[in-house]
Amino acid sequence: MTTPVLSNKFIRYLALGDSYTIGESVAENERWPNQLAAMFAEKNIQTEVTIIARTGWTTDELWQGIQANPPQGTYDLVSLLIGVNNQYRGYSVDEYHEQFRFLLNKAIEYAGGDVNHVMVLSIPDWGVTPFAAERDIDSISREIDIFNTINREDTESAGAHYVDITPVSRQALGDASLIASDGLHPSGIMYKMWAEESLPVVVEIFK
Numbered sequence: 001m002t003t004p005v006l007s008n009k010f011i012r013y014l015a016l017g018d019s020y021t022i023g024e025s026v027a028e029n030e031r032w033p034n035q036l037a038a039m040f041a042e043k044n045i046q047t048e049v050t051i052i053a054r055t056g057w058t059t060d061e062l063w064q065g066i067q068a069n070p071p072q073g074t075y076d077l078v079s080l081l082i083g084v085n086n087q088y089r090g091y092s093v094d095e096y097h098e099q100f101r102f103l104l105n106k107a108i109e110y111a112g113g114d115v116n117h118v119m120v121l122s123i124p125d126w127g128v129t130p131f132a133a134e135r136d137i138d139s140i141s142r143e144i145d146i147f148n149t150i151n152r153e154d155t156e157s158a159g160a161h162y163v164d165i166t167p168v169s170r171q172a173l174g175d176a177s178l179i180a181s182d183g184l185h186p187s188g189i190m191y192k193m194w195a196e197e198s199l200p201v202v203v204e205i206f207k
Helices: 032-042 059-068 084-088 093-110 137-158 166-174 188-206
Strands: 010-017 046-053 077-081 118-121 161-163
Touching: 010 032, 010 059, 010 093, 032 046, 032 188, 046 059, 059 093, 077 093, 077 188, 084 093, 084 137, 093 118, 093 137, 118 137, 118 188, 137 161, 137 166, 161 188, 166 188
Parallel strands: 010 046, 010 077, 077 118, 118 161
Antiparallel strands: none
């Protein structure tokens, strides 16, 4: 079964993730999935956004959250951004690899089996934030890159879309406006940049 092409200018969008998707420390309309939906609206596309995400979730906790609140029906677009908490807690990359691949397959399932309607975002680098000022920033960045190598390879192997927001996230090192008031999470400005990075992919999906 494939997701139908847009005909009525209305799409159902499912966003799966952690604090970066639920928008910790920002208003609901500043979350990147919501800002992406607002960009759709400018193109006369109305969007029903469903978010299954919570601050602190790892890959296995996201799956538990999905099971507790199962997605309903088929979605025209599914995004997946997960893994920073696996890295933060020192979980193994092998475990992440296995669990990410499982979640990616679930995302494809929620898109009606149409891999072309699935979009994965890379893990941003929290090492550039004030929260990490007393930590080994280089080590954090290296580990983030390793986790992103895994999710990129799995995404490309499956044939889904990959949006690399990690370089954008690193711009926060010299720009405090890109960090929320908690000193750790992105600001609404940063989330807008992520939505802008994602928009061309979505336009390609639905053109």
